[in-house]
Amino acid sequence: MSDSSRNNHVSTDCAHAGEEQLESISTPSVMPIYQTSVFNFPDLDAVDDASSGRRPGFIYGRYGLPNHIALETIIAKLERAEGAIAVASGMGAIVAALWTMLTSGDELVIANDCYGGTLSMAARDFSRLGIASRFVPVTDLSAIDAAFSSKTKVLLVETISNPLWNAIDVGAVAELCHRRGVKLLVDNTVATPYLICPLTLGADAVVHSATKYLGGHHDVTAGLLVGDKEFVSQAREVLIRTGAFLAPFDAWMTVRGIKTFALRMERICSNAIQIARFLESYPRIGRVYYPGLESHAQNAIVRRTMKGLGGGMMSFEIQGEGNASEAVDAFLSRLKMIRLAPSFGGVTTTLSHPAKTSHRSLTPEQRNDAGISDTLLRLSVGIEEPEDILEEFRRALTF
Numbered sequence: 001m002s003d004s005s006r007n008n009h010v011s012t013d014c015a016h017a018g019e020e021q022l023e024s025i026s027t028p029s030v031m032p033i034y035q036t037s038v039f040n041f042p043d044l045d046a047v048d049d050a051s052s053g054r055r056p057g058f059i060y061g062r063y064g065l066p067n068h069i070a071l072e073t074i075i076a077k078l079e080r081a082e083g084a085i086a087v088a089s090g091m092g093a094i095v096a097a098l099w100t101m102l103t104s105g106d107e108l109v110i111a112n113d114c115y116g117g118t119l120s121m122a123a124r125d126f127s128r129l130g131i132a133s134r135f136v137p138v139t140d141l142s143a144i145d146a147a148f149s150s151k152t153k154v155l156l157v158e159t160i161s162n163p164l165w166n167a168i169d170v171g172a173v174a175e176l177c178h179r180r181g182v183k184l185l186v187d188n189t190v191a192t193p194y195l196i197c198p199l200t201l202g203a204d205a206v207v208h209s210a211t212k213y214l215g216g217h218h219d220v221t222a223g224l225l226v227g228d229k230e231f232v233s234q235a236r237e238v239l240i241r242t243g244a245f246l247a248p249f250d251a252w253m254t255v256r257g258i259k260t261f262a263l264r265m266e267r268i269c270s271n272a273i274q275i276a277r278f279l280e281s282y283p284r285i286g287r288v289y290y291p292g293l294e295s296h297a298q299n300a301i302v303r304r305t306m307k308g309l310g311g312g313m314m315s316f317e318i319q320g321e322g323n324a325s326e327a328v329d330a331f332l333s334r335l336k337m338i339r340l341a342p343s344f345g346g347v348t349t350t351l352s353h354p355a356k357t358s359h360r361s362l363t364p365e366q367r368n369d370a371g372i373s374d375t376l377l378r379l380s381v382g383i384e385e386p387e388d389i390l391e392e393f394r395r396a397l398t399f
């Protein structure tokens with residue numbers, strides 16, 4: 001309040017600093033960051049109106065801020081959904097979705113090649129709440145069918161999974177789920193709505209780690225939850241009570257990232273197929289896993305349901321003449337532009353080593369069963385000039 005009638009006391013003036021309402025005939029081109037945790041009301045009727053939803057009004061940070069609405073509106077458009085919720089992280093979104101869909105005594109069936117954090121959350125945290133999980137190879141529809149019991153309420157899958165990039169047939173999986181009275185929750189972080197919109201193929205809800213392609217610059221951690229009006233309103237209540245709140249600056253950063261999402265994905269997909277083809281025919285490289293390649297087991301699904309685009313992620317085996325892990329070290333030590341980073345989806349090309357990062361908690365036998373060797377490297381393709389990425393590979397593979 002800028003009140004000139006008030007006595008000038010330093011403590012009072014400081015406490016009310018920055019409260020002036022500025023007059024302006026112009027409006028900001030970009031939504032400002034609403035760095036406030038609470039809103040002021042003119043009177044108690046206004047508090048009642050905003051709280052009951054009779055009139056639009058923001059109340060308190062955890063209940064939702066304008067920067068959340070901006071992010072929720074764009075992801076709902078991209079995923080062809082009725083609504084969305086901005087959450088503090090991808091894991092926050094997955095937990096909120098499952099918490100909304102499941103109750104004690106229910107069972108969760110989950111793809112055994114989901115992100116490691118998702119698998120351990122199901123095995124360690126949901127099991128403590130009396131929600132048992134079964135883990136299935138999700139490319140095998142009969143294995144999913146066999147894993148469902150009368151208690152199964154949700155199947156959780158990723159559209160393209162890490163690190164061998166298995167793509168699933170969302171329509172066929174949704175059809176199976178609905179025949180058995182099970183809801184389908186899809187993590188669309190890797191494929192993104194640039195490749196596929198799972199809700200249009202029958203999924204019941206979608207989650208994202210917006211930390212990856214949607215944010216797109218390795219500078220924000222955020223999650224999103226997407227679905228129909230009823231699901232979003234139930235999940236919002238769960239989130240308000242449980243509090244996985246996304247900071248307004250991070251919501252703003254994610255919206256800023258999304259402005260170039262389509263451009264980045266176009267370039268990333270085009271770079272990725274060129275790199276995958278190059279690696280496939282390069283002598284020092286063993287198997288290449290990229291769903292956009294004709295040699296990948298799910299390439300037909302990608303052509304049918306993902307516009308033929310394989311996305312930006314691939315994995316490959318390094319081959320050496322002597323000790324295989326020495327070959328990996330030799331390759332990594334010769335890289336100049338591509339950095340080792342255990343995340344993905346940014347504008348720069350990055351590498352990671354699944355056995356030492358995302359799949360570190362598995363035993364060597366479990367890794368072996370999952371097809372993850374110590375010489376497997378995971379590549380997140382960026383937007384650089386493709387020839388520069390290829391040149392980096394040629395140089396680093398000369399050892």
Ligand SMILES: Cc1ncc(COP(=O)(O)O)c(C=O)c1O
Pocket residue numbers: 089090091092115117158162187189190208209210211221222223343
């Ligand atoms: C497919 C997938 N889903 C969810 C997550 C979790 O996201 P966050 O790190 O934003 O919590 C990750 C993280 O790597 C992921 O790869």
